[in-house]
Amino acid sequence: MANHDYVFDKDEIALVKSSEVIGNMPDVLHDIAVDNENMQQIRNKISKAMAYPIILLFFTVIAVSILLVYVVPTIVGMFPVGANLPWVTEFMLQTSGFLQKNRFLLILLVGLLF
Numbered sequence: 001m002a003n004h005d006y007v008f009d010k011d012e013i014a015l016v017k018s019s020e021v022i023g024n025m026p027d028v029l030h031d032i033a034v035d036n037e038n039m040q041q042i043r044n045k046i047s048k049a050m051a052y053p054i055i056l057l058f059f060t061v062i063a064v065s066i067l068l069v070y071v072v073p074t075i076v077g078m079f080p081v082g083a084n085l086p087w088v089t090e091f092m093l094q095t096s097g098f099l100q101k102n103r104f105l106l107i108l109l110v111g112l113l114f
Helices: 010-022 025-078 087-101 103-113
Strands: none
Touching: 010 025, 025 087, 025 103, 087 103
16 A cells, blocks of 8 residues: 555544545545645635735834934934933944944845745
8 A cells, every 4th residue: 555644644544544444435535625625725814814914024124124224323413422321222222233234134134034
């Protein structure tokens, strides 16, 4: 008997083998086909549902990157030198400086994400 585990799951192969013994092969094959069609429909729905969030994430990463690389450096001069800034502002300024120095790393990361 040929091994078809590259096409069928182990459970499906076991069901077909047991249906050969019992004699209800058409019913089992129909049930397997219906289950596979339902799973494919679920996968399609999940793929469609994930498209919008992925597109939003892509454009968000691009927008934040542009802000950090081009906009933030223009407003850094507004802050007094040595001022005690909130940690979020410090983090944003340090991230902006890092991304300015490593633009190619940013392009690589965006490319890897998408």
